[in-house]
Amino acid sequence: xxxxxxxxxxxxxxxxxxxxxxxxxxxxxxxxxxxxxxxxxxxxxxxxxxxxxxxxxxxxxxxxxxxxxxxxxxxxxxxxxxxxxxxxxxxxxxxxxxxxxxxxxxxxxxxxxxxxxxxxxxxxxxxxxxxxxxxxxxxxxxxxxxxxxxxxxxxxxxxxxxxxxxxxxxxxxxxxxxxxxxxxxxxxxxxxxxxxxxxxxxxxxxxxxxxxxxxxxxxxxxxxx
Amino acid sequence: xxxxxxxxxxxxxxxxxxxxxxxxxxxxxxxxxxxxxxxxxxxxxxxxxxxxxxxxxxxxxxxxxxxxxxxxxxxxxxxxxxxxxxxxxxxxxxxxxxxxxxxxxxxxxxxxxxxxxxxxxxxxxxxxxxxxxxxxxxxxxxxxxxxxxxxxxxxxxxxxxxxxxxxxxxxxxxxxxxxxxxxxxxxxxxxxxxxxxxxxxxxxxxxxxxxxxxxxxxxxxxxxxxxxxxxxxxxxxxxxxxxxxxxxxxxxxxxxxxxxxxxxxxxxxxxxxxxxxxxxxxxxxxxxxxxxxxxxxxxxxxxxxxxxxxxxxxxxxxxxxxxxxxxxxxxxxxxxxxxxxxxxxxxxxxxxxxxxxxxxxxxxxxxxxxxxxxxxxxxxxxxxxxxxxxxxxxxxxxxxxxxxxxxxxxxxxxxxxxxxxxxxxxxxxxxxxxxxxxxxxxxxxxxxxxxxxxxxxxxxxxxxxxxxxxxxxxxxxxxxxxxxxxxxxxxxxxxxxxxxxxxxxxxxxxxxxxxxxxxxxxxxxxxxxxxxxxxxxxxxxxxxxxxxxxxxxxxxxxxxxxxxxxxxxxxxxxxxxxxxxxxxxxxxxxxxxxxxxxxxxxxxxxxxxxxxxxxxxxxxxxxxxxxxxxxxxxxxxxxxxxxxxxxxxxxxxxxxxxxxxxxxxxxxxxxxxxxxxxxxxxxxxxxxxxxxxxxxxxxxxxxxxxxxxxxxxxxxx
Numbered sequence: 043x044x045x046x047x048x049x050x051x052x053x054x055x056x057x058x059x060x061x062x063x064x065x066x067x068x069x070x071x072x073x074x075x076x077x078x079x080x081x082x083x084x085x086x087x088x089x090x091x092x093x094x095x096x097x098x099x100x101x102x103x104x105x106x107x108x109x110x111x112x113x114x115x116x117x118x119x120x121x122x123x124x125x126x127x128x129x130x131x132x133x134x135x136x137x138x139x140x141x142x143x144x145x146x147x148x149x150x151x152x153x154x155x156x157x158x159x160x161x162x163x164x165x166x167x168x169x170x171x172x173x174x175x176x177x178x179x180x181x182x183x184x185x186x187x188x189x190x191x192x193x194x195x196x197x198x199x200x201x202x203x204x205x206x207x208x209x210x211x212x213x214x215x216x217x218x219x220x221x222x223x224x225x226x227x228x229x230x231x232x233x234x235x236x237x238x239x240x241x242x243x244x245x246x247x248x249x250x251x252x253x254x255x256x257x258x259x260x261x262x263x264x265x266x267x
Numbered sequence: 268x269x270x271x272x273x274x275x276x277x278x279x280x281x282x283x284x285x286x287x288x289x290x291x292x293x294x295x296x297x298x299x300x301x302x303x304x305x306x307x308x309x310x311x312x313x314x315x316x317x318x319x320x321x322x323x324x325x326x327x328x329x330x331x332x333x334x335x336x337x338x339x340x341x342x343x344x345x346x347x348x349x350x351x352x353x354x355x356x357x358x359x360x361x362x363x364x365x366x367x368x369x370x371x372x373x374x375x376x377x378x379x380x381x382x383x384x385x386x387x388x389x390x391x392x393x394x395x396x397x398x399x400x401x402x403x404x405x406x407x408x409x410x411x412x413x414x415x416x417x418x419x420x421x422x423x424x425x426x427x428x429x430x431x432x433x434x435x436x437x438x439x440x441x442x443x444x445x446x447x448x449x450x451x452x453x454x455x456x457x458x459x460x461x462x463x464x465x466x467x468x469x470x471x472x473x474x475x476x477x478x479x480x481x482x483x484x485x486x487x488x489x490x491x492x493x494x495x496x497x498x499x500x501x502x503x504x505x506x507x508x509x510x511x512x513x514x515x516x517x518x519x520x521x522x523x524x525x526x527x528x529x530x531x532x533x534x535x536x537x538x539x540x541x542x543x544x545x546x547x548x549x550x551x552x553x554x555x556x557x558x559x560x561x562x563x564x565x566x567x568x569x570x571x572x573x574x575x576x577x578x579x580x581x582x583x584x585x586x587x588x589x590x591x592x593x594x595x596x597x598x599x600x601x602x603x604x605x606x607x608x609x610x611x612x613x614x615x616x617x618x619x620x621x622x623x624x625x626x627x628x629x630x631x632x633x634x635x636x637x638x639x640x641x642x643x644x645x646x647x648x649x650x651x652x653x654x655x656x657x658x659x660x661x662x663x664x665x666x667x668x669x670x671x672x673x674x675x676x677x678x679x680x681x682x683x684x685x686x687x688x689x690x691x692x693x694x695x696x697x698x699x700x701x702x703x704x705x706x707x708x709x710x711x712x713x714x715x716x717x718x719x720x721x722x723x724x725x726x727x728x729x730x731x732x733x734x735x736x737x738x739x740x741x742x743x744x745x746x747x748x749x750x751x752x753x754x755x756x757x758x759x760x761x762x763x764x765x766x767x768x769x770x771x772x773x774x775x776x777x778x779x780x781x782x783x784x785x786x787x788x789x790x791x792x793x794x795x796x797x798x799x800x801x802x803x804x805x806x807x808x809x810x811x812x813x814x815x816x817x818x819x820x821x822x823x824x825x826x827x828x829x830x831x832x833x834x835x836x837x838x839x840x841x842x843x844x845x846x847x848x849x850x851x852x853x854x855x856x857x858x859x860x861x862x863x864x865x866x867x868x869x870x871x872x873x874x875x876x877x878x879x880x881x882x883x884x885x886x887x888x889x890x891x892x893x894x895x896x897x898x899x900x901x902x903x904x905x906x907x908x909x910x911x912x913x914x915x916x917x918x919x920x921x922x923x924x925x926x927x928x929x930x931x932x933x934x935x936x937x938x939x940x941x942x943x944x945x946x947x948x949x950x951x952x953x954x955x956x957x958x959x960x961x962x963x964x965x966x967x968x969x970x971x972x973x974x975x976x977x978x979x980x981x982x983x984x
Contacts, residue, residue, distance in 0.1 A: 066802070073802075076805065116822075117816065160839075165820070166819075170568045176570065
């Protein structure tokens with residue numbers, strides 16, 4: 043029997059899918075996968091398709107070419123952007139409380155002048171790029187960005203919410219967990235400055251800590267605004 | 268009755284010819300069917316190679332090996348040779364469960380020493396000797412064979428007993444469910460037919476061409492041939508090449524299986540290369556191997572496209588390599604086996620010619636009918652060129668007593684006969700209310716691809732009724748399937764209705780019909796909309812919790828099928844793949860359009876992906892028209908193609924009208940359509956009239972003239 047999804051989690055999922063459709067309509071997203079729901083007792087996980095364990099998925103693989111390739115080839119993304127960049131997400135809830143999240147933007151390692159048309163899918167263009175002798179003319183060296191939240195792990199060196207870039211052990215502190223829309227807005231505003239959307243009209247789920255004064259080992263609760 | 272001869276590695280020509288003549292004489296008057304394998308590879312591994320000079324397999328007598336004396340005709344030596352071969356045969360056949368009875372073999376293989384023109388031919392109960400005069404009596408005295416193990420014996424001898432169905436289908440409970448039916452189809456004995464046997468095991472001293480419809484077993488034949496050659500000549504450098512990248516894995520698996528049967532060993536991949544036709548920096552291909560041989564940096568697709576255009580990229584780079592650097596280089600290969608030759612440009616074959624050693628053992632297989640408008644492969648002259656005296660570099664002529672160099676595989680194992688007939692009917696527009704869409708250049712191709720004339724004349728401008736030959740399809744299709752259930756077409760009012768119905772059917776297929784999700788293929792014919800159409804369609808699948816992939820987009824580039832997922836695919840990605848159940852979505856796209864030849868080829872390809880069932884779905888008026896064509900073929904003509912062939916002049920006109928266009932032409936036509944539609948709309952609304960836009964009168968006159976010209980052209984023809 044189909045397990046019932048918590049209505050707050052459902053709302054988050056719906057919002058993510060709505061935003062992906064909106065961005066696809068606006069040709070910012072090339073293709074999106076449906077969000078997977080995995081319910082295990084009081085825990086609910088929202089994630090991308092085809093989770094592939096292995097070295098390409100571990101923390102140290104962050105920034106490696108192998109990671110981009112593995113995510114792309116296994117369809118392990120939630121969407122591919124118009125330039126071949128990938129977006130991946132994973133959110134975990136305990137009932138309605140968000141207890142962890144991970145949003146990843148993996149920029150395409152190549153620069154493409156034409157869009158993906160017909161059979162020229164991102165898979166095809168990537169293969170072509172990696173086998174091109176003049177790859178150095180097309181390579182685009184951008185670091186992936188990942189915003190993680192781990193409610194169980196909040197120390198000075200490892201803030202509960204943090205942003206990774208350039209190095210898998212770099213963790214820039216972020217004040218609060220963020221929603222998918224906030225993440226996408228951040229990526230678009232900072233890394234696609236020539237693309238504009240009416241961000242003010244987007245819906246942003248806001249999260250606050252259960253016990254704001256305590257900093258360590260605190261779960262987060264979901265607050266709708 | 269009949270004696271087939273399969274010419275493999277022939278050790279001694281004269282005794283072989285004598286044996287063939289003697290056996291043919293006997294088979295003229297006896298009630299038995301048999302195959303004589305010349306140079307049959309019983310086993311070959313790094314320590315020992317056993318090749319039987321001639322091996323007769325017959326329904327009535329089982330297995331009889333013929334031995335030619337090597338040096339001595341001394342009785343003891345001959346007996347020892349017989350013992351050694353008997354032991355090898357006994358040992359080899361015992362490996363097969365299906366050929367054993369208790370601890371021993373279910374039959375006794377026989378060994379006869381062939382002593383043509385010799386007087387010393389006294390056989391006893393254990394040791395048999397024969398010459399031209401005594402052969403018949405020696406054979407007559409042999410015990411009859413247990414006929415029920417004959418198919419298993421053929422499997423073992425053809426080395427195909429290890430090709431098992433990919434799926435176990437343990438979930439199938441009902442024999443008559445779709446899952447049960449497809450299981451039965453997949454389990455049909457994997458014996459090679461007579462043409463496949465020749466194609467796989469005959470080794471000509473030169474090139475060989477293998478033709479056949481899609482699904483006629485070309486890939487199996489080439490893989491078997493590669494394994495056979497490799498086991499017999501392990502020191503040879505052999506390349507197996509193709510255009511579809513995903514074939515690499517299939518070839519590797521098949522050749523490994525076959526090699527195990529031949530030698531019980533892993534192939535030596537240093538000498539047997541399974542390579543793509545093009546190749547990349549990391550994976551070698553024929554083109555990139557050749558380029559490196561000439562010390563040239565190989566182009567990749569984007570560079571090649573920039574240089575020669577997307578459609579001519581591969582042709583261009585092969586041509587460049589052959590013309591600029593293709594002189595007197597080191598020949599690399601003893602044999603090159605090429606699959607999907609229809610997808611490869613002529614300059615690629617010239618490149619292969621540069622890489623092949625003087626025996627010129629290039630073997631190429633192609634689909635007789637991959638594209639309905641491109642039935643004829645380039646000539647051998649165009650493919651391989653001529654020498655300085657104008658002689659063909661490669662010739663397909665062979666003598667009667669030699670291995671055949673040109674083999675046609677006439678049986679289509681992939682598609683039921685009625686599915687093929689319907690696909691042809693729609694592909695050619697046989698029952699289209701307006702003009703036909705296209706036609707073969709040579710009408711004889713109809714017979715090559717499995718049709719016979721039931722009435723009328725197969726001549727230009729004449730009425731003809733064509734039906735599928737029964738021998739062009741295996742019997743199991745008509746035993747296990749019926750045309751009504753195999754094929755359904757549906758017209759819907761809206762796309763949503765269509766998607767809903769298909770999703771419901773797929774649910775039934777999985778939960779009632781015992782099919783697996785990955786047995787189901789959903790094809791979107793319109794390449795440019797396939798991603799959007801899929802995104803809309805999958806919502807309906809999700810209502811039933813059915814997971815799906817869009818092949819090549821949400822799965823890896825070469826991954827077409829994932830266990831537990833329904834495969835959805837654009838038409839180009841679907842090419843070369845097949846599935847038991849195929850749904851073609853938004854088929855109205857294939858009814859009408861600027862490039863009708865291309866569009867109808869898409870429909871043909873989509874239908875022929877089906878191994879058993881196909882559902883053609885679509886929306887609106889155009890789908891109604893398509894359904895009329897379908898009904899004309901099925902209901903009115905019972906899957907016969909009953910039509911008037913165009914004249915040659917009409918064919919030229921059809922090709923002109925329905926040809927493929929450049930992107931610019933397509934855009935222009937689309938723009939003009941929109942403009943004309945807005946004129947029509949404004950005229951209907953009374954917003955403009957001829958007085959306010961006098962150019963309309965001019966337009967009207969031009970259209971009238973144009974119509975009259977076309978009419979006259981038709982009448983002249």
